[in-house]
Amino acid sequence: MSQKNSDGKRSARERLQEQRQQEESRAKRKRTLIAGVIVVAVLGAGAGIGALVAHSGKGKKQEKAGPLVAPQGATGKDTVMIPVGKSTAKATLTVYEDFRCPGCGQFENAFRDTVHDLEGKGELKAEYHLVTLIDNNLGGKGSLNAANAAACAQDAGKFAAYHDVLYKNQPEETDDQYGKKPRLLELAGQVQGLDTPDFRKCVDDGTHDSWVKKSQETFSKSAYHATPTILLDGKSIYGDQANPLTPDKLRQLVAAAQG
Structure with missing residues (x-):
């Protein structure tokens, strides 16, 4: 095999390897982006649930009681x-x-x-x-x-x-x-x-x-x-x-x- 052919094959292999690395890098970035979106969505949903619970609890605290009426003769x-x-x-x-x-x-x-x-x-x-x-x-x-x-x-x-x-x-x-x-x-x-x-x-x-x-x-x-x-x-x-x-x-x- 001539030196020229050998160099050509190495170049082809190198180009193929470089292409695969680029594709893997893009796929990794895509997976990271998707995971980030999911995390944000989950956190957003959790915040919504937390807000609902907090609002519910706040509503209970604001529940109005009747006027304070002490019984006759109560002291102290x-x-x-x-x-x-x-x-x-x-x-x-x-x-x-x-x-x-x-x-x-x-x-x-x-x-x-x-x-x-x-x-x-x-x-x-x-x-x-x-x-x-x-x-x-x-x-x-x-x-x-x-x-x-x-x-x-x-x-x-x-x-x-x-x-x-x-x-x-x-x-x-x-x-x-x-x-x-x-x-x-x-x-x-x-x-x-x-x-x-x-x-x-x-x-x-x-x-x-x-x-x-x-x-x-x-x-x-x-x-x-x-x-x-x-x-x-x-x-x-x-x-x-x-x-x-x-x-x-x-x-x-x-x-x-x-x-």
């Missing part, structure tokens, strides 16, 4: 406390409760008679703060609706009696029975003189819903984050497993406060 900071007993009593029992909370039901069933007896003697007054922890944790409206109904009972001067009926008939924590307003109205029949048109309207309209939500908001900003929280003259007295509270101990503590 932000008027979120319902007082029971004589204001001249020297000892004060502060109670943070949720009507769906089983621990609150246990406290009420164990200490109800003692607390009422001490209140009747004028030695103890109670301050009730109604919260909605169970609704927040498990969903439903039982905590809210029951608290609103209790506030409606406060308007009628029958908070303590209705409060006790709700705890005596407390459903299981996971049973949102108190989310059903007809059940709350039915239980009102156990309190003499409570089941009136005004009470029914207050319950059905959720007159004190915003007040209950304010009570929960105030509780969440406090140093206490569980129910029941029971304080005597500002000191926590309930929930210490090493030194459990008993009705007799409560009487002793209240007696000591009389001096």
Whole structure:
């Protein structure tokens, strides 16, 4: 083979190789461009979904609540406390409760008679703060609706009696029975003189819903984050497993406060 022919064949091979490299380079650029378009499209779709979710959440936050109407006689900071007993009593029992909370039901069933007896003697007054922890944790409206109904009972001067009926008939924590307003109205029949048109309207309209939500908001900003929280003259007295509270101990503590 002549040198000329050999050089010609090498040149042809080189040209063919160069052509293949150019085609591969163009194909690579095309693939890169397509991948880039896909990424942009995906990111754009994701941004659209994110915007939709954000807009949806924003819409929920902007959902308007009714006016804040405190029940008659509510006192304290932000008027979120319902007082029971004589204001001249020297000892004060502060109670943070949720009507769906089983621990609150246990406290009420164990200490109800003692607390009422001490209140009747004028030695103890109670301050009730109604919260909605169970609704927040498990969903439903039982905590809210029951608290609103209790506030409606406060308007009628029958908070303590209705409060006790709700705890005596407390459903299981996971049973949102108190989310059903007809059940709350039915239980009102156990309190003499409570089941009136005004009470029914207050319950059905959720007159004190915003007040209950304010009570929960105030509780969440406090140093206490569980129910029941029971304080005597500002000191926590309930929930210490090493030194459990008993009705007799409560009487002793209240007696000591009389001096």
